[in-house]
Amino acid sequence: MLTDIGQRRERLAIPGEAYAAFAILALLIAVPLFAGNAAVDKLTTLFVYLLLAVMWNLLAGYAGIVSVGQQAFFGLGGYFAVRLVEAGLPPYWAFFVGALGVAIVAIPISAAILRLKGGELAIALWVLAEVLRLAVMFDPLVQGETGISLLAMNSFDPTFRRNLNYWLGLAAVSGMLVAAYFLLRSKIGLSAKAIRDDEEAAKSIGIDAMRVKQVFFVIAAFGCAIAGMIWLANTITYQPRTNFGIQWTVFMLFMVLVGGLGTFAGPIVGAVVFFLLQEIFGNYGAWYLAGLGLIAILFASMLPGGIMGYVQSKTGFVPFSDGMTQNNRKRP
Amino acid sequence: MSEPAILSCAGLRKSFGRFQALSAVDISVGRGEALGVVGPNGAGKTTLFAILAGALRPSDGSIAFEGRDVTSMDASQRCRYGIVRTHQIPRPFLGMTVIENVLVAAMNGGGLSGEAAWAAAEAALEQTELAQHAARPTQTLGLLDRKRLELARALAMNPRVLLLDEIGGGLTEAELEGLLELVARLKRSGMTIVWIEHVLHALVASVDRLICMSEGRVIAEGAPAAVMADKAVAQTYLGRGVQ
Numbered sequence: 001m002l003t004d005i006g007q008r009r010e011r012l013a014i015p016g017e018a019y020a021a022f023a024i025l026a027l028l029i030a031v032p033l034f035a036g037n038a039a040v041d042k043l044t045t046l047f048v049y050l051l052l053a054v055m056w057n058l059l060a061g062y063a064g065i066v067s068v069g070q071q072a073f074f075g076l077g078g079y080f081a082v083r084l085v086e087a088g089l090p091p092y093w094a095f096f097v098g099a100l101g102v103a104i105v106a107i108p109i110s111a112a113i114l115r116l117k118g119g120e121l122a123i124a125l126w127v128l129a130e131v132l133r134l135a136v137m138f139d140p141l142v143q144g145e146t147g148i149s150l151l152a153m154n155s156f157d158p159t160f161r162r163n164l165n166y167w168l169g170l171a172a173v174s175g176m177l178v179a180a181y182f183l184l185r186s187k188i189g190l191s192a193k194a195i196r197d198d199e200e201a202a203k204s205i206g207i208d209a210m211r212v213k214q215v216f217f218v219i220a221a222f223g224c225a226i227a228g229m230i231w232l233a234n235t236i237t238y239q240p241r242t243n244f245g246i247q248w249t250v251f252m253l254f255m256v257l258v259g260g261l262g263t264f265a266g267p268i269v270g271a272v273v274f275f276l277l278q279e280i281f282g283n284y285g286a287w288y289l290a291g292l293g294l295i296a297i298l299f300a301s302m303l304p305g306g307i308m309g310y311v312q313s314k315t316g317f318v319p320f321s322d323g324m325t326q327n328n329r330k331r332p
Numbered sequence: 333m334s335e336p337a338i339l340s341c342a343g344l345r346k347s348f349g350r351f352q353a354l355s356a357v358d359i360s361v362g363r364g365e366a367l368g369v370v371g372p373n374g375a376g377k378t379t380l381f382a383i384l385a386g387a388l389r390p391s392d393g394s395i396a397f398e399g400r401d402v403t404s405m406d407a408s409q410r411c412r413y414g415i416v417r418t419h420q421i422p423r424p425f426l427g428m429t430v431i432e433n434v435l436v437a438a439m440n441g442g443g444l445s446g447e448a449a450w451a452a453a454e455a456a457l458e459q460t461e462l463a464q465h466a467a468r469p470t471q472t473l474g475l476l477d478r479k480r481l482e483l484a485r486a487l488a489m490n491p492r493v494l495l496l497d498e499i500g501g502g503l504t505e506a507e508l509e510g511l512l513e514l515v516a517r518l519k520r521s522g523m524t525i526v527w528i529e530h531v532l533h534a535l536v537a538s539v540d541r542l543i544c545m546s547e548g549r550v551i552a553e554g555a556p557a558a559v560m561a562d563k564a565v566a567q568t569y570l571g572r573g574v575q
């Protein structure tokens with residue numbers, strides 16, 4: 001009987017740490033029932049960070065695409081939502097449809113931009129984010145620097161809205177983590193890792209590198225757009241300079257490099273560390289941003305695997321390891 | 333040659349800047365044939381493979397596979413068609429496990445999915461004596477095992493034409509024996525093989541035909557024994573003191 005369960009567990013390939021994750025998830029679901037408003041708001045912000053970190057890790061850690069322009073999709077998502085609400089869509093529908101819209105727009109963008117490599121690609125994405133920001137600022141609805149408030153959100157009861165944002169954020173993070181877990185074990189995930197390790201060798205084993213990178217790029221664009229939506233739902237104001245801000249890229253770099261590039265748990269650890277730093281130093285402005293960048297660079301050069309890479313190599317325990325062994329083979 | 337050609341190239345040239353690595357190479361490989369390629373260092377053998385597999389574009393000339401011009405096809409397409417190469421300097425995916433390296437090949441170049449892909453991957457590891465290392469991070473493999481992995485990855489794709497670039501170097505006699513048996517088995521299964529090798533006695537024992545390249549040209553071609561006895565071949569080899 002016991003071995004039977006053991007075998008079934010193995011066949012379903014549920015790692016032991018998943019049970020811990022389920023317990024944390026159950027606890028987090030219940031938080032709004034007992035915690036105060038401030039705590040719920042803060043945790044919603046943490047979910048935004050988590051989403052961004054997980055997306056950036058998918059891009060850079062697993063597909064080898066180093067982007068310093070993911071704020072393009074964060075900001076564009078918010079803009080689409082603002083426009084869709086203006087056109088009469090209920091806000092939460094607008095968030096969802098807007099994020100899908102960003103994913104669709106990301107398809108032609110990926111086809112153009114992924115032809116570039118390394119530094120050129122990174123810069124092209126940053127330029128894209130800036131161009132999109134300028135374009136959005138020309139929209140009279142947004143009123144340039146001033147921005148716009150999503151007044152439609154005021155029709156909801158504040159507590160209801162706060163809790164809904166929280167649960168949506170939690171659902172988005174958990175959904176993306178589960179999706180990433182399975183993605184990395186699929187043909188496309190394995191192919192992405194191969195491209196990351198050696199693109200020419202990947203082509204020599206029949207991998208269509210462009211298509212694989214496009215899939216990761218579009219998923220990451222969608223995830224960043226969702227993060228932008230949750231941020232917008234929580235703050236209600238949309239300002240191009242904030243929503244398209246380069247600080248989002250600094251945050252992503254920091255979280256992933258400190259947490260552990262190319263490790264599954266790294267971005268989660270990095271997001272929590274960053275969240276705590278924000279709590280302590282969050283109002284120090286430009287110097288704070290520069291400090292974050294410096295720490296990220298220090299980590300990248302001195303501890304390339306970040307915190308998780310270090311812990312994993314010291315303990316041999318790799319939570320949610322994406323490195324498959326024969327245990328992952330589903331036997332009939 | 334009597335059999336119809338499965339892979340051929342005509343008038344291949346490749347220059348790197350002013351340096352001519354290949355000048356007017358015509359080669360034809362018969363279906364199911366095992367063709368050996370020898371020649372001194374820098375003769376252009378690896379460059380020829382890179383062009384046949386689509387990793388490099390020729391400066392001039394054309395490549396045909398199964399009677400169809402594939403010159404403009406990229407490497408990944410050619411691989412899915414069945415032209416598979418191993419790299420002389422192994423290029424494993426270092427951030428993945430050993431079995432993942434092979435699995436990803438079975439899924440892409442091999443066109444397999446699910447259970448069939450796993451089965452092909454495990455079979456390829458067994459054939460190359462890597463099975464006991466399946467779960468290891470590839471980073472921890474030594475050079476010899478990385479060479480084996482290069483071969484395992486290729487075999488997992490069940491190629492129509494297999495281009496082997498110096499997979500025998502550094503093996504012990506016993507290991508070489510095993511490799512020769514494997515190549516013979518692949519040949520019996522109908523696979524076409526082109527094999528570059530400096531371990532001449534192994535090569536001569538297992539190929540149907542041999543070509544010798546030097547300075548970007550084919551200087552001799554024919555039955556292995558006849559090519560090895562050729563004056564020009566002896567001169568290029570002895571003249572440079574290579575094996």
Ligand SMILES: Nc1ncnc2c1ncn2[C@@H]1O[C@H](COP(=O)(O)OP(=O)(O)OP(=O)(O)O)[C@@H](O)[C@H]1O
Pocket residue numbers: 348351353371372373374375376377378379380420
């Ligand atoms: N990318 C490149 N750029 C410039 N020169 C190159 C390049 N690739 C190869 N060459 C040159 O082309 C010549 C042929 O190289 P190639 O690797 O094809 O030789 P080879 O016959 O495989 O030799 P070996 O037996 O040492 O493997 C060499 O002189 C090499 O230096």
Ligand SMILES: [Mg+2]
Pocket residue numbers: 377378379420
């Ligand atoms: Mg060579």
